[in-house]
Amino acid sequence: MNKILITIILVLLPAVSFAAEKSCGLIECDNVNIDLHDQASLQRGARLFVNYCLSCHSASYMRYNRMGKDLGISDNLIKKYMGFIPNKLGKFNAGQLMKSNMTPDVAKAAFNTVPPDLSDVARSRGADWIYTYMRSFYRDNTPSGWNNVVFPHVAMPDVLYAMQGTQSATFKTAPDGAKEFDHFEMIKPGTMTPKEYNSNIRDLTNFLVYMGEPAKLVRYRLGIYVMLFLAVLLLFSWLLKKDYWKDIH
Numbered sequence: 001m002n003k004i005l006i007t008i009i010l011v012l013l014p015a016v017s018f019a020a021e022k023s024c025g026l027i028e029c030d031n032v033n034i035d036l037h038d039q040a041s042l043q044r045g046a047r048l049f050v051n052y053c054l055s056c057h058s059a060s061y062m063r064y065n066r067m068g069k070d071l072g073i074s075d076n077l078i079k080k081y082m083g084f085i086p087n088k089l090g091k092f093n094a095g096q097l098m099k100s101n102m103t104p105d106v107a108k109a110a111f112n113t114v115p116p117d118l119s120d121v122a123r124s125r126g127a128d129w130i131y132t133y134m135r136s137f138y139r140d141n142t143p144s145g146w147n148n149v150v151f152p153h154v155a156m157p158d159v160l161y162a163m164q165g166t167q168s169a170t171f172k173t174a175p176d177g178a179k180e181f182d183h184f185e186m187i188k189p190g191t192m193t194p195k196e197y198n199s200n201i202r203d204l205t206n207f208l209v210y211m212g213e214p215a216k217l218v219r220y221r222l223g224i225y226v227m228l229f230l231a232v233l234l235l236f237s238w239l240l241k242k243d244y245w246k247d248i249h
Helices: 002-021 039-053 064-071 075-081 104-111 121-125 127-133 194-212 215-244
Strands: 059-063 137-139 146-148 165-173 179-189
Touching: 039 064, 039 194, 059 064, 059 194, 064 075, 064 194, 121 127, 121 194, 127 194
Parallel strands: 137 165
Antiparallel strands: 137 146, 165 179
């Protein structure tokens, strides 16, 4: 009986894990199309990250030149187009780690917490979570003036509100008395249409997924050569087998 129960649990565990991954706080996660072959998307996402996220969040497992090599961005272009913060230092080095210049003391004073390193956020949270979270900020009576239905009472303000626009959130009360999210209402439109902003966040999410495991791109490149090698090996193996068995067949 115990063996049967354990077997059932093991069979159902992937489905339970999948359901848990789909949860995004008060709402369900939206699906995002991640494509690490889309180099243009990764480049746009890198620019967004460096110019809007790196002010507070570090990516201390990544170097500028490693990112540039993987994504086809030269050191000069990194310095020219990804430089709100790095260029202000006056000592930009393409080989340096992608670290925030905000000290822990300043971060604690500004946000009452230290912003986490985002090197592995896509691996810990998932791409769908990030994509939904970055589109779910709304105005609220919090110290920062912002809240998020995916991460209620988060200390992070909406740094991309000028692009998305300012929105409010409407909630309803469930039969059991629990608070449920109903819908967003746009207060002031941003510089982008919803479709353009969603595409922007998809690029940012795509980049964060790449940054969580840069070796994926290397494996993709090596995979082509491995498949070619296996195809040639298969041909020679078939010829060898044919030669060994020629007297029988």
